[in-house]
Amino acid sequence: MYKKTKRRLMLPASVVIAVFLFLVVPAIAMAGGNAAKGEKVVKTRKLGNCIACHVLPGLAFPGDIGPDLVKAMQHYSRSDRATVRQWVYDARKFNSDTIMPPFGTNKILTNQQIDDVVAYLYSLKKSK
């Protein structure tokens, strides 16, 4: 009796696990950036160093090569997350002669760090 129940539960359980692995985990990974960690990446010279070219809140002497990121983020809604991520990952997709380093393609940052940066960028949008 007990064995039968167990067997009956096997299939639904494996489906649930599969769904979790293939859909939920990537979704969490994509959306699961940590804004506070992202802020550190953005402001650290040896990591993202975004402040070298972009205006960001809370740091003196920003660069003026790229756009002000608070202003830029007003153009992106929640559903544009993949686009925002692509800008960080490799901006050459949008502008073949960009000066922006391809942080993902050239492995300047890890995927997790890029997610953290994207989370930070969206936090700028909230705080407007």
Next chain:
Amino acid sequence: MTIDKEKIIVMLSAVALLIASGLFYSYAVADANASDTIKEYKPSVSSQEYEKRYKEFYGNFTEQMAEEGNPADLTLDDGRDLFSTVAGSKGKSCASCHGKDGKKLKGAATSYPKYDASLKGIKTLALQINMCRKNKMGAKPMKYESYDQLALDLFVKSLSNGMLINVSINGPARPFYEKGKAFYYKRMGQLNFSCAICHVKYAGHKARANLISNNRHHADHWPSYRLKWAKTGSLQRRFRGCTKNMRAKPLPYQSDLYRDMELYMTYISNGLPIKVPGFRM
């Protein structure tokens, strides 16, 4: 059996390493032949506008410090001494041919770098000095970027101070000029920058607390004393520093591409007076 496996693994990893280093080398050095396809950037600011921004940003801090005493002046004095120091098997000094204190070399530096048939390439002033030492004096060539080499280079260049840079890119020099230009526009390193994108397209912009310099005056003042180095150094040392900042592999001093690029950059400064030693941040 297991030994064979190990051997195979070692061999395979050696091959992999070779391939990887080869790839890395080509990635960092890159061949710079495709000059015809280069689309030059329009400078983001005029030279006058850049000068204005520089004054606003830094004031005349470096000029003042240089006036109070450029440490490279001491290097220049040592260069003057070296000029008349006998060296090598033929018992000669530079002054033996070029006159006391280099009288006959006045203006000579204005045409460097230039094409040299024996090299089948571009000859910088540093290279010429070493060629003189080897061929005319029977002396050992000086190590590039060593104190003595910089001192002598600086002294010979100072003999043309105030005279206008006038390098030629005609005739056989032309392909090397093109190579230098291609290298200047070549994207490289982990950050995927080129010299040109910063110093032409975004010159006069700010990168954090730095004003990105425009390339008009990049080649008219070397060797210079640089505060960041706390030392006198050459233009090619600056190349290497910039290359490292792009996270690319720097090339050796006086390598082919660096000499080609020195020609390209000096050509941009054509018509400006030579001013050595410079003083930079």
